[in-house]
Amino acid sequence: MPEITYREAVRDAIATAMRESDDVFIMGEDIAEMGGSMGVTQGLLEEFGKERVRNTPISEMALAGAAIGAAMQGMRPIAEIMYEDFLTLAAEQIVNQAAKVRYMSGGQLTVPVVFRTQGGAGWSPGAQHAQQLESWFVHIPGLKVIFASTPEDVRGLLWSAIHDDNPVVFFEHRTLYGIKGSVPEKIEAIPIGKARVHREGEDVTVIATGRLVHEALKAAEEAESQGISVEVVDPRTLQPLDEETLVASVKKTNRAVVAHEAVTRMGFGAEVASVLQYQAFDWLDAPIERVGAKFAPLPFAPVMEQFVVPHADDVLQAVLRTVGKS
Amino acid sequence: MPEITYREAVRDAIATAMRESDDVFIMGEDIAEMGGSMGVTQGLLEEFGKERVRNTPISEMALAGAAIGAAMQGMRPIAEIMYEDFLTLAAEQIVNQAAKVRYMSGGQLTVPVVFRTQGGAGWSPGAQHAQQLESWFVHIPGLKVIFASTPEDVRGLLWSAIHDDNPVVFFEHRTLYGIKGSVPEKIEAIPIGKARVHREGEDVTVIATGRLVHEALKAAEEAESQGISVEVVDPRTLQPLDEETLVASVKKTNRAVVAHEAVTRMGFGAEVASVLQYQAFDWLDAPIERVGAKFAPLPFAPVMEQFVVPHADDVLQAVLRTVGKS
Amino acid sequence: MAKVEERRSTLPKGDLKDVLREMLLIRRFEEKVEERFRAGELPGFLHVAIGQEASAVGVCRALEDGDVISSTHRAHGHTLAKGTHPNELMAELYGKTEGCSHGYGGSMHLFDVQRGNMGANAVIGGGLPHITGAALTFQMRGEPRVAVGFFGDGATNIGTFHEALNMAQLWQVPAVFVLEDNKWAESTPESQHSPLRDLSERAKAFGMKAIKADGQDVEAVFKAARQALEHARSGKGPVFIHLDCVRFHGHYIGDPQVYRPKDEAKELRETRDPIETLRDRLGLSDDEFAELDTEVTEIVEASVEFAKAGTDPAPEDALKNIYA
Amino acid sequence: MAKVEERRSTLPKGDLKDVLREMLLIRRFEEKVEERFRAGELPGFLHVAIGQEASAVGVCRALEDGDVISSTHRAHGHTLAKGTHPNELMAELYGKTEGCSHGYGGSMHLFDVQRGNMGANAVIGGGLPHITGAALTFQMRGEPRVAVGFFGDGATNIGTFHEALNMAQLWQVPAVFVLEDNKWAESTPESQHSPLRDLSERAKAFGMKAIKADGQDVEAVFKAARQALEHARSGKGPVFIHLDCVRFHGHYIGDPQVYRPKDEAKELRETRDPIETLRDRLGLSDDEFAELDTEVTEIVEASVEFAKAGTDPAPEDALKNIYA
Numbered sequence A, B: 001m002p003e004i005t006y007r008e009a010v011r012d013a014i015a016t017a018m019r020e021s022d023d024v025f026i027m028g029e030d031i032a033e034m035g036g037s038m039g040v041t042q043g044l045l046e047e048f049g050k051e052r053v054r055n056t057p058i059s060e061m062a063l064a065g066a067a068i069g070a071a072m073q074g075m076r077p078i079a080e081i082m083y084e085d086f087l088t089l090a091a092e093q094i095v096n097q098a099a100k101v102r103y104m105s106g107g108q109l110t111v112p113v114v115f116r117t118q119g120g121a122g123w124s125p126g127a128q129h130a131q132q133l134e135s136w137f138v139h140i141p142g143l144k145v146i147f148a149s150t151p152e153d154v155r156g157l158l159w160s161a162i163h164d165d166n167p168v169v170f171f172e173h174r175t176l177y178g179i180k181g182s183v184p185e186k187i188e189a190i191p192i193g194k195a196r197v198h199r200e201g202e203d204v205t206v207i208a209t210g211r212l213v214h215e216a217l218k219a220a221e222e223a224e225s226q227g228i229s230v231e232v233v234d235p236r237t238l239q240p241l242d243e244e245t246l247v248a249s250v251k252k253t254n255r256a257v258v259a260h261e262a263v264t265r266m267g268f269g270a271e272v273a274s275v276l277q278y279q280a281f282d283w284l285d286a287p288i289e290r291v292g293a294k295f296a297p298l299p300f301a302p303v304m305e306q307f308v309v310p311h312a313d314d315v316l317q318a319v320l321r322t323v324g325k326s
Numbered sequence C, D: 001m002a003k004v005e006e007r008r009s010t011l012p013k014g015d016l017k018d019v020l021r022e023m024l025l026i027r028r029f030e031e032k033v034e035e036r037f038r039a040g041e042l043p044g045f046l047h048v049a050i051g052q053e054a055s056a057v058g059v060c061r062a063l064e065d066g067d068v069i070s071s072t073h074r075a076h077g078h079t080l081a082k083g084t085h086p087n088e089l090m091a092e093l094y095g096k097t098e099g100c101s102h103g104y105g106g107s108m109h110l111f112d113v114q115r116g117n118m119g120a121n122a123v124i125g126g127g128l129p130h131i132t133g134a135a136l137t138f139q140m141r142g143e144p145r146v147a148v149g150f151f152g153d154g155a156t157n158i159g160t161f162h163e164a165l166n167m168a169q170l171w172q173v174p175a176v177f178v179l180e181d182n183k184w185a186e187s188t189p190e191s192q193h194s195p196l197r198d199l200s201e202r203a204k205a206f207g208m209k210a211i212k213a214d215g216q217d218v219e220a221v222f223k224a225a226r227q228a229l230e231h232a233r234s235g236k237g238p239v240f241i242h243l244d245c246v247r248f249h250g251h252y253i254g255d256p257q258v259y260r261p262k263d264e265a266k267e268l269r270e271t272r273d274p275i276e277t278l279r280d281r282l283g284l285s286d287d288e289f290a291e292l293d294t295e296v297t298e299i300v301e302a303s304v305e306f307a308k309a310g311t312d313p314a315p316e317d318a319l320k321n322i323y324a
């Protein structure tokens, strides 16, 4: 199995889908000559030309909305929103239009569009370039929401997203673009709605997304050295949510930690914790711990930024609390 | 104590604050001659003139953003967003600007602006005029979020919101404008961050917001007739959240139901349930129930709309489940 | 798709009576909707297009098969003009499964995809970028189709309008943007919502070709639309059509119009009724007109019967059609 | 607030050397920022304004006390020109509590409220409605102040721009909108992001007065700004200033500019450097120029020393300043 980066994995899914069908195209700001602000789309212009690798003006509403219109006409556009923070600008189109057109039309239309975006802290861009907003879209019926954490997952899930007939909001994490991982030779679709158990364990389940999957894996190793066996599960699709896998894991371990980089309050962890306490009530031996960013906008100064967003140690401490060892 | 409607209560808070200070003004679409699409601002134009009761073009971003700019210059604008669904258009300004300006400036600025909006189902407007989005704003540090359910609360809390130095997103519920309730002769500020216990009870706590407060009270009466004593608490401020009052209530009753009109998934109830399971873990005798809209956009046909949004009976059933009687 | 050689730039005389019939159908349909709403039979939030029949009919007549439209909150006229049967529209307003959106949409969310109606929209400007995107698709696929977006004067103030038209012009996609300028945005007169007195100037911000026409004269509308469609279809880029229109009724059904000069609507009715204008032009006798009227009134009445006899969705149907 | 009689429409000759000094300070400051960033000392995401010094200095020189500005992601020049001490700016870039945003903001979020800087903005167009709102406040309070918003050519494509300027014109508030048209939006050349070749045409969508000037000529910028400010301040409504600018460097520090013709920047540097232009005009000798250069270089060096000696915030400070 070849080793590729998360960045290359995203690119591979896009390029392969574009080779396969003329209906697939990508549009976004600075994705053509420059190859995207994260370098994800480098080389695509050369292969597919500027019609299908389409630089747009700085017009997040129209970029999202034009993709929706094209999707309604049977195309499969990938709309790149450069930073997650700018989803706030495209929110009307994603939430009131893409998510609802099928429903409002009584099923006449499909809107097979992927809104790709990225975000995440750790590089001090300040408060308007790194927030994590995935929970907003989980709240909206009609959308699917994906947040992949490894090269294999991001490729297989983006592949599935592009081929899905529904609007998908697809989150990538900025700090993961450089990580490497092995992937199948040929792209394999990963079903939307299936969690991935990254590590089996007996004592505590950590359910983590995005960058926090990797932090959770580090924390799990450290916990293991302290004699605590941690299972790490990445839901990967936040909507639909693979409740079955999460609940089964917690019924086994009887303890749960939910971890993400987004602000804890009203973050995705709230939904997961609510589902778990409901479905695994009698199995829980400790309160479900939530790990997320502290309740603050992202500050610029690195010491403050690091303080606000969660790390492996925050996950570890939460794990320890669940087993009464802190 | 005089009896007034929820609509009159909102108007009274605005008018009184405008009489008191020239810094307070209101802007929004069709709020002047027409008195707002819900009739809330009727009469204000006549009293305060068109400078301070300012019709705006259909420009939700600029309307929100101009209010922010005015607030940065020391005004206390009230920006009315006609329907909650259109918060999606103003989201960038509210989330990336209003919420963060104070923080990003290291405390140099305050942004005393109130974003008033309303929404809610029950009148078949379809999918783009009635969704409930309060949970989005609870996720954003820097904002306060209020959702009042009675004339007294809406008046006292709007008063506090106008006088607060922070940006407040203030939700009203369309179906409540006509309800009546007694209020103090003179407006009294209701502190932001204090829940209200509407009804004391011993067996189950129902935490409800907006229209669901009234449904919860109905459900509580019905439950009482079945021998179950229900406490009904309205957090009123969703951010900051009066965790103390909620947790204390649940520690007393050992059972909790959280109810709102918004979609259950990733709704405000998820946050409340997460807080409760964490802080009252050892006190809970049953899983926390969540009551909210089913996972669908709002359909047009009344029978479907009624099916999607929750009613007193949904609350009652949840209450019964918590006591093992369903 | 219609053949190019068939396209005409003016309405053939023989068609004009049919055009009148269609406008009258919309008028009677809307009047019936008002009546039924006031009788408490129709749920929801409704905006009628009484007085604006010429823009809907004039533009939609000019379209070829395969062209698509997107509409606004004031969508009944566009929907009928684009070919949806009155039965299906009325059934939708009654929330029946036989409705054009199968009861899921309602007045502000009318869809009829087969007939090229990509949807009404309850969010001002919300449908305009879809037009840019649909037109982009036609361009990329090399199809001789045009996407047409309707919007009101109030909508020219929203960012979506700016972004969508700007992008359309930048990419030279085959789109036509039709401004129905009735001088009101809900209760707000144009002077209170826009700094311009000639809204066709908006097009200058994109360098887009603009055509002005009397929106109350269906022939003028047709001509403008034809010209715009030819331009767009031939790859010369999008066109902005400015239609000078009027609003006879309240913004929504039930609107007491406290904000509006008492006689404005009355005067407009007397001088700028598109149906009267065309009727005069055609020199129709009272009998001839009455005949038309009877015909369309029967269609409208039948649509009410059809709708009332329709099927209510089951409550649980609300959980269908969310995902494909 | 400055007295009206003191206002001049051109820069007095005696001031020009000081203007040159200020532009040179910005240039050397930005070069130092690039250097320190590449040395790994500066965190975050930085955009320098090398080559665009004339617009910042020309506009800010024209302001009166009490006037306010909002800036963009490319904010260092505006911030210095509006009076923030280089020490405080450099300290901010180093994330120190002595910084103008006390370490909370960073390069794209520079604030200096006391000096009338309402904030840089990392969201394109994000600050423009604040200008409309600030100007509205001045109008409502009857204060003779003007609010000035900077933005780039790329920003003219975003809805916020349209809404904010439209509203400003509608309400005739004392605002000036300054377009720094450097022909690039990140990697996207103007021809790929806007359908217009003359972006001053954007103003026509609002009927706003537009003034064009050479953004590389500080005297021309000053003159245009003066004229615009007078207009706005006297209650005649907002003004759109179109400055023809250039971008010498990459979009952000580290940008390899693969998308850009190799010689473009080099040529621009040779022909349109605002500092060289003014220096020539002033007929400064090499010695005189070197003297200025030494002076500003020392200030810049001192700012680095100041910043490095500054205080790091405590981690927990991150939880301050969220609410008032």
Ligand SMILES: Cc1ncc(C[n+]2csc(CCOP(=O)(O)OP(=O)(O)O)c2C)c(N)n1
Binding pocket: B029, B058, B060, B082, B086, B089, C073, C074, C122, C123, C124, C151, C152, C153, C154, C155, C156, C182, C184, C185, C186, C251
């Ligand atoms: C984004 C948004 N803001 C506000 C509204 C409420 N609203 C519905 S129709 C309308 C006025 C529209 O005016 P115009 O575009 O001129 O269309 P007309 O009603 O005159 O046909 C308003 C403000 C809305 N639907 N969407």
Ligand SMILES: Cc1ncc(C[n+]2csc(CCOP(=O)(O)OP(=O)(O)O)c2C)c(N)n1
Binding pocket: A029, A058, A060, A082, A086, A089, D073, D074, D122, D123, D124, D125, D151, D152, D153, D154, D155, D156, D182, D184, D185, D186, D247, D251
């Ligand atoms: C809403 C939004 N979309 C995208 C970006 C990413 N971005 C930052 S600067 C920039 C280009 C801006 O171009 P212009 O306005 O011409 O300013 P310049 O960089 O040339 O000074 C882009 C696309 C952003 N900051 N905000």
Ligand SMILES: [Mg+2]
Binding pocket: C152, C153, C154, C180, C181, C182, C183, C184, C185, C186
């Ligand atoms: Mg109108």
Ligand SMILES: [Mg+2]
Binding pocket: D152, D153, D154, D180, D181, D182, D183, D184, D185, D186
């Ligand atoms: Mg530029």
